[in-house]
Amino acid sequence: MLLHIGLDDTDSPTGGCTTYIAAILVEKLTHLGVNFIDYPHLIRLNPNIPWKTRGNGSICLRVEAHEGIEGEIKKTVIEAVEAFSDYECENTNPGIVFYKGDDIPMSLKDFALKVVQGVVSLEDALDLINDVGGTAIGYKNMRGIIGATAAIGNCLEEDHSYEFIAYRSPEHRCKIRVIDEKSVYEMDEAMRGETFNNVDRKKNRILITPHGPDPVIFGVRGESAESVRKAGFMIKVGEEIERWVIFRTNQGTDAHLQKRIKISDVKRYYPAVIEVEVVSKPKIIDGGHVIFQTRDETGYIDCAAYEPTGDFREVVRSLINGDSVRVYGGVKSAQETLNLEKIEVLKPARIVKMENPYCPRCGGRMESMGRGGGFRCRKCRFKDPSLSKIQSESPRSLALGIYLPTPSAQRHLTKPLERYGKEKSTYKLRMLEEPWHWP
Ligand code: ATP
Numbered sequence: 001m002l003l004h005i006g007l008d009d010t011d012s013p014t015g016g017c018t019t020y021i022a023a024i025l026v027e028k029l030t031h032l033g034v035n036f037i038d039y040p041h042l043i044r045l046n047p048n049i050p051w052k053t054r055g056n057g058s059i060c061l062r063v064e065a066h067e068g069i070e071g072e073i074k075k076t077v078i079e080a081v082e083a084f085s086d087y088e089c090e091n092t093n094p095g096i097v098f099y100k101g102d103d104i105p106m107s108l109k110d111f112a113l114k115v116v117q118g119v120v121s122l123e124d125a126l127d128l129i130n131d132v133g134g135t136a137i138g139y140k141n142m143r144g145i146i147g148a149t150a151a152i153g154n155c156l157e158e159d160h161s162y163e164f165i166a167y168r169s170p171e172h173r174c175k176i177r178v179i180d181e182k183s184v185y186e187m188d189e190a191m192r193g194e195t196f197n198n199v200d201r202k203k204n205r206i207l208i209t210p211h212g213p214d215p216v217i218f219g220v221r222g223e224s225a226e227s228v229r230k231a232g233f234m235i236k237v238g239e240e241i242e243r244w245v246i247f248r249t250n251q252g253t254d255a256h257l258q259k260r261i262k263i264s265d266v267k268r269y270y271p272a273v274i275e276v277e278v279v280s281k282p283k284i285i286d287g288g289h290v291i292f293q294t295r296d297e298t299g300y301i302d303c304a305a306y307e308p309t310g311d312f313r314e315v316v317r318s319l320i321n322g323d324s325v326r327v328y329g330g331v332k333s334a335q336e337t338l339n340l341e342k343i344e345v346l347k348p349a350r351i352v353k354m355e356n357p358y359c360p361r362c363g364g365r366m367e368s369m370g371r372g373g374g375f376r377c378r379k380c381r382f383k384d385p386s387l388s389k390i391q392s393e394s395p396r397s398l399a400l401g402i403y404l405p406t407p408s409a410q411r412h413l414t415k416p417l418e419r420y421g422k423e424k425s426t427y428k429l430r431m432l433e434e435p436w437h438w439p
Contacts, residue, residue, distance in 0.1 A: 001067050002037065004104070005077055006097035006152040008058035009144030012089030013212065020167055020215040021084045022059045023245045026437045028076050034063040038429060039225065039436060042163060042247040043151045044412045045115050046256055048269045048330035051091060051143065054212075055412045058147035060154070074098060078137065085139065095144025099134040099152050108132055112153030115146060116255050116413075119269050125149045159253040159423045161196075162246055164232030165219040169242040177209050177217055178238030184208060187220070187234040195222035195231045196252060196416045200408040202310060207408055208235070217241060221251055223422055225432050245437040253423070254415040257328050257341070264298035271330045272338060275346065276301070278323040282316055290316045291337070294327065302337045303327050310406030315343065318398050322349030341414055344402045351394040357387050 005025075010018045022040045030036075041060040049056055065073060077096060085094045099108070111128050114120050125146045129136045134152075138145045168177070184206045188198040198220060199206050208218040218235055222228040225246050232244065256271040266272050276294035284290055288307035293300060305316040319325065324347040329338045356366050357375055364379035366387065374385030404410060404417055415423075 001065060001070065001100055002102050003063050003065060003070065003073060004099045004101075004152045005061040005063070005073075006058065006095075006099070006148030006150075007060075007077075007081060007144075008095050008147030008151065009053075009092060010081060010085040010094045011053055011214065012086040012092045013053060014086065014089065015173065015213050015215075016084060016086045016092075017214045017216055018057060018059050019165055019245075019247065021080050022061060022247075023165070023167055023243050023437070024080050024084065025061060025077060026245055027243065027439055028080065029061070029063060029073060030437075032065070032069055032072055032076060034065040034069070034073060036062065036431070037064050038062045039162070039246050039248040039431070041151060041154065041156060042249040042251070043112075043116075043147075043154045043156075044250055044255075045147055045150055046118060046269070046271065046330075047411045047413055048271060048332055049119065050269065050332065053091060056147070057412070058151040060148075060151035070100075081139075087139070093141045093143040094139040095142055095146065095148040096137040097129060097134055097145060097148040097152055099129075099132065101132075104153060104155055105132050108149070108153035109155065110153075112150040115150035116154070116250070117259060117271060119267075120146060122146055154250065155427075156248055156250060157427050158425055159250075159255070160427065161221055161223060161249055161252045161419070162225050162228045163219050163221045163249055163251060164228035164244060164246050166217045166232060166235070166237070166241045166244040167215045168217045169240055170215075172239050173213050173215060175239075179206065179209055179218060180236035180238070181206050183234060183236040187231050190234065191222065191227060191231045193418065194224070194227035195220055196418050197221055197407045197410065198231075200406055202406055203408055205408055215242075221249075223419075225436060229432065229434065229436070243438055246432070251412045252415050252419050254413065256413050262298040263294075263296050263301045266301060266331055266336065266338070268331050268336070271328075273326065273328050274301070274338075275324070275326050276303075278319045278321055278325060278349075281321065282319055284313075284317070288313070292316065292319060294325070303329070303340050304337045305340045305405070306409075308405070308409040309340070310409060312340075312343075312403060312405040312409070315398070315403045316340070318396075320349055320351070323347070323398070324349075340405075341411060342402060342404050345398055345400050348396045348398050348400070351396065353392050353394065354389040355392050357390050360384065
């Protein structure tokens with residue numbers, strides 16, 4: 001039998017991580033004798049959902065096992081979720097979903113797409129699980145069942161990436177992570193093109209470590225299981241690594257930014273990709289954020305590049321009225337400002353000025369002699385009634401193309417520039433021959 005196990009919403013800002021439960025389960029289920037048919041999937045969901053803890057991540061484990069141990073597998077999963085979830089936090093509502101079957105039904109795949117690209121209800125998830133014959137277990141308000149269902153439905157059949165995540169032992173959880181930063185820069189250099197978003201060179205910061213009290217020491221993202229494994233082993237850490245696992249994931253794929261819409265279709269909490277014209281000069285507001293107004297044939301929308309996006313704000317500030325751009329982002333607040341995740345300059349407006357002509361005799365600048373009266377040179381007083389204003393165009397520094405916030409401000413799902421051209425259109429299951437997890 002093939003069993004798909006979805007998990008979500010187990011952690012809180014003060015601790016835990018659903019990927020850690022996955023890592024624990026990889027060890028425990030391997031001991032039970034199951035065969036993992038794929039790497040654990042780490043599926044990032046719609047990043048604009050306000051009730052997420054951090055990165056809106058969910059997990060799916062896909063295992064092959066004898067029917068006889070199905071009960072034991074489910075018991076192990078439930079025990080792990082119950083042992084490692086942070087029930088104290090109001091916003092932690094764990095969900096577990098089991099689905100048995102060789103193929104994932106289309107209805108589950110469609111649902112998974114909606115959870116990355118939109119907003120769904122718990123009722124929709126529960127009805128679907130019922131329809132396809134799955135089983136759901138929810139705790140507290142049970143919202144985690146949504147993400148757990150979506151993780152099962154998202155088979156990562158198209159573009160995907162990998163992450164090697166190393167975890168710390170419980171006694172270190174509240175201590176500062178000791179990472180040899182030099183080893184991170186060296187790895188980044190050596191694995192360029194094969195890994196992404198390891199460091200933010202402009203901000204002089206390493207990006208592979210989280211900052212909270214969660215169990216992750218570091219995570220390295222990349223194009224293949226081989227590359228993230230190699231990169232992960234290059235990182236020097238000043239504490240004991242309790243375990244590590246390679247995940248297959250939709251991180252860095254822009255999976256949420258696939259649907260182009262009009263301004264009138266923008267909905268709160270939904271991602272948006274809109275082709276617009278800039279209609280106001282970008283202005284800097286308190287806190288260093290940059291705001292400008294745009295329009296299309298259906299309406300107007302303000303767009304914002306926030307302070308943490310770094311140099312990205314310089315690009316945004318250089319926009320002028322009439323620029324044609326594609327804006328990517330999401331709307332979180334009632335004010336309906338689009339928080340920019342990316343911008344694509346499609347057609348910069350031309351800056352055309354009409355100027356007085358130069359004197360044909362001495363080259364000096366001429367002045368008008370009144371409407372229809374021609375021009376007179378300010379310097380040599382030469383007059384020519386037949387001259388008219390000349391057109392001049394100021395160059396724009398803004399080039400066509402895609403611009404992203406500085407890496408430290410990019411979302412987990414945002415496709416970094418170095419991934420353009422590396423998108424995968426298919427997936428052929430091939431697990432590493434070397435271990436992909438430890439222990
Ligand atoms: P964790 O590591 O615990 O998963 P997180 O930052 O990933 O933390 P969650 O704590 O899981 O966020 O919170 C997100 C909650 O929102 C989950 O209960 C999930 O089921 C739900 N959710 C995610 N995406 C959607 C969506 N598109 N529509 C409705 N609910 C969603």
